[in-house]
Amino acid sequence: MNNRSSMNKPLNDEAGSIQLPRQTQSRYILGEVYSIRQLTPSIKEYTIKLEEEINPNPGQFAMLWIPNIGEIPLSFADYSTGTVKFIICRVGFVTTYIHRNILVGSRVFLRGPLGNGFTLCSLKNCLLIGGGYGLAPLYYLGRILAMNNCRLKTLLGFKNSSDVFYVSEFSEISDTYISTEDGEEGFKGTVVDMVRKILAEETFDIVYVCGREQMLMKVVKECSAKGMKTEASLERIIKCGVGLCGSCSVEPLGLRVCRDGPVFDGRLLLKLEDPLKNNREEICIKN
Amino acid sequence: MNNRSSMNKPLNDEAGSIQLPRQTQSRYILGEVYSIRQLTPSIKEYTIKLEEEINPNPGQFAMLWIPNIGEIPLSFADYSTGTVKFIICRVGFVTTYIHRNILVGSRVFLRGPLGNGFTLCSLKNCLLIGGGYGLAPLYYLGRILAMNNCRLKTLLGFKNSSDVFYVSEFSEISDTYISTEDGEEGFKGTVVDMVRKILAEETFDIVYVCGREQMLMKVVKECSAKGMKTEASLERIIKCGVGLCGSCSVEPLGLRVCRDGPVFDGRLLLKLEDPLKNNREEICIKN
């Protein structure tokens, strides 16, 4: 898991870039839920204390196992000294079970960190763009970049005002703007509209994106057109999580989300003929 | 392999005792024969360069594997920085093959060090007693003891003058006396006769013995009667070499030569009802 594929080289190899330790371990680490916050009607934040340190890079993910129920991939929304945060959106069987039955004190199991995260830099001018639970990896990334004296601007897109979350968290580390499609809070429109507006005025050394694939694609196209570097985090169905089974292949590139990604250089995405409408179509099964 | 059985505690736990590192590895290390010396008509000395360091304790042994031929236990006759010496007496199939076919440059394989060696001490007054290829572990032991400023006396017993070997080697590190049964060289009689004579005049902090089991037993009895500590190296049929198969059991004690020994506190030997006439009866098979 430690080798970036040659197609997914770090953008940023200067001395300024930060190298966090990586791990290849794929056995389970026990965690106990320490606190839970309801962020929106469908999103909760879980703070979990682990029995050992794992030191993920921003953009890496973990497999969260609930015995007898299932195992799902989740981005690290934050991490420090054995305490991890996940932002979990209720979408189906396992996430609904978690929302209903995983309480403070519950034991869960985690394998990771898995995959390759974002390229980290210091002293740069960075733009973070996210929507929905895509905020998760961006928040952890932003916190680390801020610690490394990057100048950060963040654009967050939500459907309605009831979906808005994590604005104060982002505001603490960055210059943060939000959009809602109904315009009840912040900019009225999609996050892509907001991005266009900002990019008309400003340029950035690097743009990080996480959210729905169609949004990602538009953002990457806009930025690339202006010659800016982008990195985006993708989703596919994760089964093995270690690059063996092929389930998470990004077609037609043959890149594995779990191992070559989940974070990819935006230039690769330009080759994606047909971005997924939602992040959950099962490529391996459908072909 | 690292734990001495409680029945086989070191005699000597003072600060003065030397602790060499021990290893548990049982995979093969490649060696190349560097030189060969014919010591007597039936005994040769092989100097072998190993591809890695193994650092045996005096009294430990190795299993020497000649592919397609067999594998036999041998005491370390000397060792320093990746070079090992074995003294090999021709007695049967494998040893005869070695004498005939293993030449300078031949490749051999070795697993070890195995078992527990002699208790090492410094600044003591030590007696070494050996016969035949039993000289092998005593020489390595003597060299290490001499380096640690022990006062050494060595008594070596041989059948005839044609069997005599290693006298100059021992003389360099110790005050050395030999016996032959026909009296052609040195003291006339057995080594046991010579031991009786010496013990009438002198006492020692510790007596180390290696050779035929009936000789060992007599020496141990003599020394124990005078209250002297003894350590003796035993032989049985070694198969697994790691304490699993029971082949090397010293009956009726249930001690494994390969793991609890091959070096045992002499007091244990006093319980051996029936010392073996030669060291090669197959206890496991005969019962």
Next chain:
Amino acid sequence: MYKELKNLDYFCKMGFPEDLSIDLATSISKLSLRNPTILASGILGSSCSLLKRIEDAGAGALTTKTITKNPREGYVNPVFVDLGYGYLNAIGLRNPGADNFSKELSKAKKNIQIPIITSIGGSSIEEFMYVAERMLESGSDALEINLSCPHVEGYGLDIGSDIKLTQQIIKQLKSISSKPLFAKISLHQSRIDILEKYIDAGLDGISAINTVKALAINIKALSPILSNIVGGLSGPCIKPIALAVVYEIYREFPDIPIIGVGGIQSPEDAVEMILVGASAVGIGSAIVRKDLEIFREITRGIGKFMLENGFKSIRELIGYIHRR
């Protein structure tokens, strides 16, 4: 007399600290064990003095080396390979033969209080019967037929692969004694249809699993290592295989006691084996890394695990994961 003492005696000897209310005793068929650790067959089980040492080291029961009618020297060296994640051996059923070993066993029965299970090997019904009779005369508490040694022609697996012959062996052995009769099987026999036939024939319990047929090459020597070329794989790497076998046997035959053997190196491994359905665990190659202390370490560790997880008796643990 021994029976009354079993737990107390055990705890006293071990200085088990925490809680005397934890019941570590278990049973397999008619045998009562002070704790679930059993010396596996072929490991140090060829003389009275070695068996005694294992009792002293804290085992709950002992299995002898597989005994055949005549003495067998076994294969020439090398007979053992340490692979790091496991071990390979082809000892070749080296044993003193039934007549010699019956004397050892009589001596052992005088000196040893925990149950002794004699492993018997044979290449014909007659050989099995001969050995069984000698062992029963000498006081063996139970018999285990070796249907699974993977590296001796005409013995072990070669017998175990003949299902009809095995049924007959079981029936005849049951006809001469009421002592418990176990079968030591390999993963090859862990098929429900086969085991059903063994059980119908009268088998009282199953030891699973024996080593798995395997081979090791030394590439620098361009040669296989074992003199017999092929041997049996044991140790950590076969634990997941053994767990699956025990799991499936327990699922199909919950009333048949199982001795779970294969890769048990720690209390955690033993607990896993019991959770999938073993009533006791066999311990073999763990001795290479841990020596005889392994018996106490495992028993203590199981006790600690039970305390921490609120189990009072081993019986609650046996097959636990089938009842979730």
Next chain:
Amino acid sequence: MYKELKNLDYFCKMGFPEDLSIDLATSISKLSLRNPTILASGILGSSCSLLKRIEDAGAGALTTKTITKNPREGYVNPVFVDLGYGYLNAIGLRNPGADNFSKELSKAKKNIQIPIITSIGGSSIEEFMYVAERMLESGSDALEINLSCPHVEGYGLDIGSDIKLTQQIIKQLKSISSKPLFAKISLHQSRIDILEKYIDAGLDGISAINTVKALAINIKALSPILSNIVGGLSGPCIKPIALAVVYEIYREFPDIPIIGVGGIQSPEDAVEMILVGASAVGIGSAIVRKDLEIFREITRGIGKFMLENGFKSIRELIGYIHRR
């Protein structure tokens, strides 16, 4: 055209430094391979783009994921466990089904030059025939029937255990095509009498071995890990088992080409597998630790080994230890 290039092309791409006189090409039945590394079935073999990446990574041939008639989602997570000395999986034959995959395969045949072996699965003769026909239409260079997946009811091992049925499957598949037909077997089928029947029925080669049935428990969760409870063991710990199987097949059937699979993680492992009798080696779970670089690493390492030990061609290595 590709054939002429095979070694040169290969060395150029890899910058193989030492000696162009070393011949790394091998063959299995009618397939010619530029080097003996083959992607094992079930590993990244479910789309054209993934197969292409493995060709680019240096493999000598590719095996696809096992394809069934209908798409299969496989089991729910967890489906994979890292045991340190090996891996456990119960993916459950997740695959896009024959009709979808035939499109991928046609695309792959246009873009990929090394041989593609399609692994086919089925729970009846009809299913095997249906899938085989689709795959042959799409240009598959060879077929491999999966007789050995240990964790899907009605498939794999359940089919392979029925010897008569397997014979019929082989005969019928051979009647529709002259492309090479291989069988992927488990250690359970590695019995000479069984393999003889397969070979008599027309089998052209054997892939050995598939994963070994196994189970992993997480003791803190008091639970099995895999959602399917039982899965298949792969990785380093099954190498000695696979070596023994390949050794025995080669000894009995020296003319049947063998793809040796199981625990190959390094050039040394590959050489061992070839020495016992494999004409090529399958590579699967090594990708977890070494990723796709493993194909180049192994091919180079074999070349280096041959140079150092005076072998000129892979053919001299195949089954070498049988000729000592």
